[in-house]
Amino acid sequence: MSESLKVLLVDDDPALRGMVAFALESEGYEVDEAESQTTAKAAFENFEYPIVVLDMGMPPHEHTTKEGVDVLNWIGIYHPMTLVIVLTGQDAQATSYVVLKEGAFDFLEKPISESALVLAVKRATLFYQQNQKLRTDEGIQKMQINAPIGEGVKPVRNQAEEKMLRQILADTNFNVHESARRLGLKRENVYYLIKKYNIERPEYEGQ
Incomplete structure (x- = not known):
């Protein structure tokens, strides 16, 4: 890891x-902890976290994803450069669709393994660092300042995500298995993500 990042862990x-x-x-990594939606939001008053590990089911609605989705949406609006890794013991298929649609970076189903968690956070670290470099190299900071009020910089994060995905798909000749690896x-x-960004498979020679 080229630099140490601070992670906010939100779980009851x-x-x-x-x-x-x-x-x-x-x-x-440095880790700060929060046990609820309220304490998670309060933590951001003291630090702009690059990565959040977020449990979906927390009181007072621990048997639903409401609390987690509320935090995810709040981060997307007020801290759109933060990458959120979601943890859940709820219906994995339904929850994964909802949280990815709402902008989560990654999704892990409970019970989670330490190795899978560490891999997800390292992947988020790489993406965050590449995103920061992209903002610097291509002047995206200026785009962020000029973004219309209410839009925030979520489109900027999507742009970086799309660019990275397109590059890896190109490097692998659109091999989804290898790209996923x-x-x-x-x-x-x-x-x-391919569907999200309307990426079409190119025609390669010999095909």
Whole structure:
């Protein structure tokens, strides 16, 4: 990891928070913890977190995804450069569709393994660093300042995400399996992003 990033961990389960914090701190990350929507929002008053690990089911609606989705939406509006990795024990298929649609960077189903979590955070770190470089190299900071009020900079993050995806698809001759491996994503997530950005398979010679 080229630089140490601080991660905000949002989960009402202290045992899980302890496990996740230990795994990430062992990899050189700093970890702050929050146990609710309220404390998660309060944490952002003191620091602009590049990465958030967010549980979907928290009190007072721990049996639904409401609290997690509310936090995800709030981050998307007020901290759109923050990458959110979602954890859930809810219906995986339905939840993954909702959270990816709402702008989550990644999705992990409980029970999670330390290795899968660390891989997801490292992938988010790489993307965040590349995104920061893109903003600097291509003057996206200026675009951010000039963005219409109410739009924020979510379109900028989408632009960086789309550019990275297109580059990897081009490098692999549109091999989704290999692209998913390089990105550390599931193939269905890559297909979702291809559809999201209306990326069409190019015609290669000999095809």
